Amino acid sequence: MSVTVRVPAKVNVQLAVGGVRDDGYHDLANVFLAVGLYDEITVTPADSLTVSCSGPGADQVPLDRTNLAARAAELLAARYGIDPAVHIHIDKDIPVAGGMAGGSADGAGALLACDALWSTGAPREDLLDICADLGSDVPFSLVGGAALGTGRGERLTVLPVGGTFHWVFAVAEGGLSTPAVYREFDRLHDGVDVPPPVASPLLLDALRTGDPGALAAALVNDLQPAALSLRPALADTLRTGTDAGALAALVSGSGPTTAFLAKDADAAGQIAETLLASGTCRTARVAEAPAPGATIL
Ligand code: C5P
Numbered sequence: 225m226s227v228t229v230r231v232p233a234k235v236n237v238q239l240a241v242g243g244v245r246d247d248g249y250h251d252l253a254n255v256f257l258a259v260g261l262y263d264e265i266t267v268t269p270a271d272s273l274t275v276s277c278s279g280p281g282a283d284q285v286p287l288d289r290t291n292l293a294a295r296a297a298e299l300l301a302a303r304y305g306i307d308p309a310v311h312i313h314i315d316k317d318i319p320v321a322g323g324m325a326g327g328s329a330d331g332a333g334a335l336l337a338c339d340a341l342w343s344t345g346a347p348r349e350d351l352l353d354i355c356a357d358l359g360s361d362v363p364f365s366l367v368g369g370a371a372l373g374t375g376r377g378e379r380l381t382v383l384p385v386g387g388t389f390h391w392v393f394a395v396a397e398g399g400l401s402t403p404a405v406y407r408e409f410d411r412l413h414d415g416v417d418v419p420p421p422v423a424s425p426l427l428l429d430a431l432r433t434g435d436p437g438a439l440a441a442a443l444v445n446d447l448q449p450a451a452l453s454l455r456p457a458l459a460d461t462l463r464t465g466t467d468a469g470a471l472a473a474l475v476s477g478s479g480p481t482t483a484f485l486a487k488d489a490d491a492a493g494q495i496a497e498t499l500l501a502s503g504t505c506r507t508a509r510v511a512e513a514p515a516p517g518a519t520i521l
Contacts, residue, residue, distance in 0.1 A: 226268040229337040231329035231365050232258040232515035233318040235391065235476045235483045237431070237439065240421035241446040244410055245376075249360070253421035254373035255383070255428070256364040258515040259391055263318050263326060265293060265333035267341050270311035273297060278313070280507075281320030284399065292331030292358050297338045299354045304344045312337075321399020323451075323477030325365055329518075331358040332365035336518045352380075361477075368517025370431055372423050387434020389485065389513045390492040392470070394461050394505035396480035400451060405478035408450035421446075440471035440485045451479035458482055461504040468498035 234256045242251035263279075275294050277285040289295065293312045301308035312334050318326035332355055339346055355362040360377040370383040430438035452458055452475070461482045462473040469491055470484035482505070486492035492510045499508040 225341070226266050227337040227340045228264055228266040228521045229333040229518050230262045230264050230521055231333035231518045232368055233261040233324040233326065233329060233511070234258050234361070234364060235324065235513070236445060237443055238424055238427050239445045239447055239477065240423070241409060241418070242421040243418040249376040250406060250409075251375070251421055252373060252377045253423045254377040255370070255423060256373055257370045257389070257431070257513045258364070258368040258517060259511040259513040260515040261318050261324070261393070261509060261511045263329045263333060264315040264521070265330055265337050266313045266315070267297070267310045267334060267337040268313075269341070270309055273308045273310060275312045275314065277316060279316035282316055284320045285314065285316065292327050292362065293334035296331045296335040296354065296358055299357060300335055300338050300342070300344065300346070303350070303354070304342065304346070306342050306344070308338070310338060310341065319393070319395045319481050321401070322395060322481040323400065323475065323479045324393070324481055325361045325477065328359050328361040329365045331355065331362045332518045336366065336520065340520055366518050369514045383428060383431055385431050385434060385514045389434070389436055389439065390487070390489050391511050391513060392465065392484040392486060392492050392495045392499065393476065393509045393511060394465065394482045394484070394499045395507045395509065396455070396458065396461070396482070397506045398480070400454060400478055400480045402478040405447055405450050405454065408453055409447055412450055412453065436471055436485055436487055443472045443474050443485065445474045445477075447478050448475040451475045455480050457504070461499070464502045464504045465495055465499055468495045470495050
């Protein structure tokens with residue numbers, strides 16, 4: 225018997241980054257929006273805990289215990305006194321190391337799949353606790369939709385969304401390390417008093433009303449200068465998408481994927497075609513938001 229779970233990618237429509245904390249993390253006001261690009265995680269009983277991966281970028285995914293999916297199985301098993309003897313297969317469609325929470329999605333997906341396979345009866349709060357132990361973005365991968373993450377991003381408040389948003393994602397060649405982008409953020413703010421991060425009321429309104437123009441005007445990613453400093457060529461991708469009619473363009477999370485908000489599905493298709501033809505990215509994908517969180521298939 226196997227269990228398969230589908231988990232969405234995310235884009236940060238607001239990523240407000242505060243100063244570095246004593247534990248090395250940054251305080252955030254992180255508005256997550258789940259988008260319709262998905263990884264599928266299948267767990268099957270086996271002799272021991274093993275991981276395999278297929279799909280674009282699969283060769284860059286670690287198959288050892290550092291994989292968040294394996295750690296999710298171990299943490300859940302430890303909490304409920306179960307032997308984590310499962311094979312986890314990750315069918316990847318979310319860009320690897322792309323700033324779209326692909327690794328977090330696999331952690332949340334494996335957790336939900338193992339929970340169903342082992343019939344632990346774990347309350348949702350326990351699953352969310354384990355997600356927060358796995359990583360700052362993992363609780364959101366479980367929940368999906370839209371949410372404000374505070375603390376290091378793991379404390380979630382679900383947000384209402386009043387419509388469908390059409391996005392294009394330009395996937396860059398290679399990945400960017402999230403810790404490296406935060407270190408670059410710290411370097412760029414050396415000696416600067418970084419104000420506490422606050423969610424933008426205009427942005428929350430734009431989500432609530434489902435108005436793409438208003439959302440475009442409110443999009444902001446404080447990590448973007450750091451990602452551009454490490455990967456200056458991303459500026460060409462951003463410009464290409466904007467020239468092709470995107471309402472707004474920004475780096476997705478810590479990058480290097482770039483995200484473009486379109487006024488409708490047709491515009492998204494045209495922006496994706498222009499980006500693909502431009503040679504400023506490896507591939508371009510269209511996706512709608514919001515998408516549901518981790519779901520058992
Ligand atoms: O929580 P997670 O393990 O996914 O975070 C990966 C890295 O991103 C952390 O080790 C840290 O360098 C950086 N980070 C941060 N502040 C946050 C979230 C992540 O500095 N709020």
